Amino acid sequence: xxxxxxxxxxxxxxxxxxxxxxxLDAVASxxxxxxNLVEQMDQADTEGVEPMAHPLHMVQRLREDRVTxxxxxxxxxxxxxxxxxxxxxxxxxxx
Numbered sequence: 001x002x003x004x005x006x007x008x009x010x011x012x013x014x015x016x017x018x019x020x021x022x023x024l025d026a027v028a029s030x031x032x033x034x035x036n037l038v039e040q041m042d043q044a045d046t047e048g049v050e051p052m053a054h055p056l057h058m059v060q061r062l063r064e065d066r067v068t069x070x071x072x073x074x075x076x077x078x079x080x081x082x083x084x085x086x087x088x089x090x091x092x093x094x095x
Contacts, residue, residue, distance in 0.1 A: 001032060001035045001036065001039060002032050003028045003031050003032045003035070004028065005024045005025065005028055007028070008024050008027050008028045008031065009024065011031070012027075073086070
């Protein structure tokens with residue numbers, strides 16, 4: 001896929017990027033090369049390839065799920081300006 005200068009100008013505007021007129025041709029060429037690479041990768045046969053959660057074959061170590069702090073909800077809510085039924089009340093910001 002080949003991008004034109006006008007395409008790059010439009011993309012730069014949408015992305016709020018400042019691209020000078022001197023750079024437009026180089027940026028168009030670079031973006032076209034990137035899109036060509038993606039197009040080539042899209043043609044690769046991935047049938048039967050199982051998706052991976054991580055690129056390395058490692059087991060993720062998880063820490064034990066245990067309580068390490070005391071429940072201080074009553075203390076924190078006692079110093080809050082407004083609470084009701086265990087919830088913090090805040091000003092409405094969306095109408």
